[in-house]
Amino acid sequence: MDELVIAGRKFKSRLMVGTGKFSSNQAMLEAMEASGSDIVTVALRRVDIDNPADYMLKHIDRQKYLLLPNTSGARDAEEAVRLARLSRAAGCEPWIKLEVTPDPYYLLPDPIETYKAAQILVKDGFTVLPYINADPILAKHLQELGCATVMPLGAPIGTNKGVKTKDNIAIIIEQAHVPVVVDAGLGAPSHAAEAMEMGADAVLVNTALAVSSNPGMMAAAFKKGVEAGREAFLAGLGKQRKFAEASSPLTGFLREEK
Amino acid sequence: MTFLDEFKKYDHKEVLDRIMGKTAQDVERALQAERPSIEDFAALISPAAENFLEPMAERSHRNTLQRFGNNIQMYVPLYISNVCANGCVYCGFNVDNPVNRKTLSLDEIEQEAVELNRHEFRHVLVLTGEAPGVIGNDYIAAAIRKIRPLFSSISIEVYPMDVAGYRSMVEAGVDGLTIYQETYNTDLYKELHLVGKKRDFEWRLGTPERGCEAGIRRVGIGALLGLGNFYVETFFTGLHALYLAHKYWRTQVSVSFPRIRPAEGGFAPLYEVTDKQMVQGICAIRLLLPDCGLTLSTRESSRFRDNLIPLGITQMSAGSSTAPGGYAQKDDGTGQFNIDDDRSPEEISRVVRAKGYEAVWKDWDAAFLRENVS
Numbered sequence: 001m002d003e004l005v006i007a008g009r010k011f012k013s014r015l016m017v018g019t020g021k022f023s024s025n026q027a028m029l030e031a032m033e034a035s036g037s038d039i040v041t042v043a044l045r046r047v048d049i050d051n052p053a054d055y056m057l058k059h060i061d062r063q064k065y066l067l068l069p070n071t072s073g074a075r076d077a078e079e080a081v082r083l084a085r086l087s088r089a090a091g092c093e094p095w096i097k098l099e100v101t102p103d104p105y106y107l108l109p110d111p112i113e114t115y116k117a118a119q120i121l122v123k124d125g126f127t128v129l130p131y132i133n134a135d136p137i138l139a140k141h142l143q144e145l146g147c148a149t150v151m152p153l154g155a156p157i158g159t160n161k162g163v164k165t166k167d168n169i170a171i172i173i174e175q176a177h178v179p180v181v182v183d184a185g186l187g188a189p190s191h192a193a194e195a196m197e198m199g200a201d202a203v204l205v206n207t208a209l210a211v212s213s214n215p216g217m218m219a220a221a222f223k224k225g226v227e228a229g230r231e232a233f234l235a236g237l238g239k240q241r242k243f244a245e246a247s248s249p250l251t252g253f254l255r256e257e258k
Numbered sequence: 259m260t261f262l263d264e265f266k267k268y269d270h271k272e273v274l275d276r277i278m279g280k281t282a283q284d285v286e287r288a289l290q291a292e293r294p295s296i297e298d299f300a301a302l303i304s305p306a307a308e309n310f311l312e313p314m315a316e317r318s319h320r321n322t323l324q325r326f327g328n329n330i331q332m333y334v335p336l337y338i339s340n341v342c343a344n345g346c347v348y349c350g351f352n353v354d355n356p357v358n359r360k361t362l363s364l365d366e367i368e369q370e371a372v373e374l375n376r377h378e379f380r381h382v383l384v385l386t387g388e389a390p391g392v393i394g395n396d397y398i399a400a401a402i403r404k405i406r407p408l409f410s411s412i413s414i415e416v417y418p419m420d421v422a423g424y425r426s427m428v429e430a431g432v433d434g435l436t437i438y439q440e441t442y443n444t445d446l447y448k449e450l451h452l453v454g455k456k457r458d459f460e461w462r463l464g465t466p467e468r469g470c471e472a473g474i475r476r477v478g479i480g481a482l483l484g485l486g487n488f489y490v491e492t493f494f495t496g497l498h499a500l501y502l503a504h505k506y507w508r509t510q511v512s513v514s515f516p517r518i519r520p521a522e523g524g525f526a527p528l529y530e531v532t533d534k535q536m537v538q539g540i541c542a543i544r545l546l547l548p549d550c551g552l553t554l555s556t557r558e559s560s561r562f563r564d565n566l567i568p569l570g571i572t573q574m575s576a577g578s579s580t581a582p583g584g585y586a587q588k589d590d591g592t593g594q595f596n597i598d599d600d601r602s603p604e605e606i607s608r609v610v611r612a613k614g615y616e617a618v619w620k621d622w623d624a625a626f627l628r629e630n631v632s
Contacts, residue, residue, distance in 0.1 A: 021327020
């Protein structure tokens with residue numbers, strides 16, 4: 001069976017979903033269900049981590065989903081590390097989606113602080129899934145540190161623009177030994193399919209589901225997009241050609257019998 | 259280079275003429291721009307854009323949805339003192355107004371905080387007047403330390419401080435600062451601020467920068483609508499926000515739209531800002547700054563507030579009292595102004611939901627800034 005394996009743990013779905021921006025918790029839960037995901041990420045700043053009555057903590061079934069806390073909002077390594085430790089201390093599994101985004105506008109990841117935080121958290125025993133720009137060299141560094149995945153962005157968070165960083169993501173996929181999860185900017189199931197066709201191991205989607213007028217239906221559509229892309233990748237896509245191939249080859253006469 | 263240097267490049271009259279000279283074509287061009295320039299912004303706030311409110315609102319709605327999702331972050335003001343030595347003619351706390359002055363003790367502040375915490379509030383805005391010798395940085399810092407176990411985010415709207423003062427606030431647990439310029443018209447500013455430290459226009463203008471410099475995470479600015487000319491005030495507010503967002507790229511800048519409310523002293527607005535203009539201003543700021551927080555207080559009527567929710571607003575206050583002791587004390591002080599929307603937080607939360615949004619009570623964690631908190 002074609003399973004996603006991260007840090008030795010197996011997952012059936014290759015679609016991860018975020019929990020922010022939904023119009024209601026109900027809409028969020030429906031989207032999670034329809035997506036078929038096994039991994040859902042939650043911003044630590046949004047939850048009362050010590051409070052078992054917190055809506056998200058209470059309603060996300062942890063038998064069914066791996067609750068992957070993220071450090072969204074952290075401006076530097078120190079803050080991200082503090083948040084990660086807080087979630088572990090509160091009883092979350094020591095898995096962390098590392099996000100260090102000092103610029104509150106485009107929410108682009110800081111490569112230097114992300115690297116520093118990953119260094120500390122890996123040593124500290126965390127399974128670290130860092131959100132990064134599509135930088136193949138940074139991906140190599142993080143992999144060498146012992147990160148469990150790399151999560152390059154397709155386009156800035158929330159833009160729905162698709163896989164704009166395609167060429168660099170292709171290099172990351174070609175060179176990575178850990179799963180590559182295309183994280184941000186995917187706005188349509190076709191974008192998710194495109195990333196999967198390229199050989200990404202998984203994708204993470206949030207805004208496209210949360211701001212859809214029908215998050216559940218959109219999540220189901222993304223599920224299909226991810227599955228279609230994955231199957232196409234496994235089946236092996238035909239090479240794209242710039243020109244049609246002539247049915248009567250130009251050099252065919254060389255092989256003709258005299 | 260400071261915002262003051264930038265500000266001095268502009269002449270008030272020229273700015274107004276420029277805005278009034280904008281045409282429908284200028285507005286159309288601005289609406290087509292991927293990232294509107296400051297000239298485009300001038301067109302969007304101009305009278306020529308009044309006929310384009312619907313496309314502006316649609317774009318503002320879409321931008322906000324994309325960036326902030328279907329969420330409205332809720333906060334509540336906590337007035338801890340209404341003692342003030344300033345003579346701002348429009349303000350209920352004006353030194354000359356015969357109001358019931360009160361400065362809460364730390365225990366009283368805690369009681370207020372406990373009451374607010376009971377209503378789900380996790381983001382609080384602490385307010386005071388400006389009264390050297392009565393209210394100082396130490397008092398405010400002590401108040402912040404007292405209430406910080408109860409909130410995940412604490413902002414202040416107090417008198418302007420220097421950078422060291424703001425650093426001490428950050429150490430105490432402050433992550434947000436609100437400071438309104440009131441008016442960007444220097445002549446009018448002098449007329450409206452008769453006595454007190456607030457007379458210094460330039461010191462106030464540089465305040466958001468000092469907050470950013472000190473590492474405060476969120477800085478909110480705004481002009482008090484109803485004082486100066488709407489077009490010019492909105493232009494400078496946009497220019498100021500843009501400047502801060504570019505220079506202090508780690509700080510989340512937000513803009514508020516406080517419109518003058520009836521207050522002790524009976525001040526009448528000098529410039530009538532219509533509902534239409536408020537909408538135009540909100541949408542234009544959103545188009546200029548797609549990632550900027552936009553704040554709406556309970557100054558506005560419930561009906562107007564409800565209709566503004568989808569237009570670009572990201573933060574709202576609810577269940578507010580503008581009086582020190584207004585939540586839990588029997589003997590509270592006089593309020594700063596009369597609020598219009600007096601619905602309970604629970605009611606407002608229901609309305610937000612009915613509009614297709616989720617009221618978010620917690621969107622920050624004190625652990626970002628300090629150890630041993632949650």
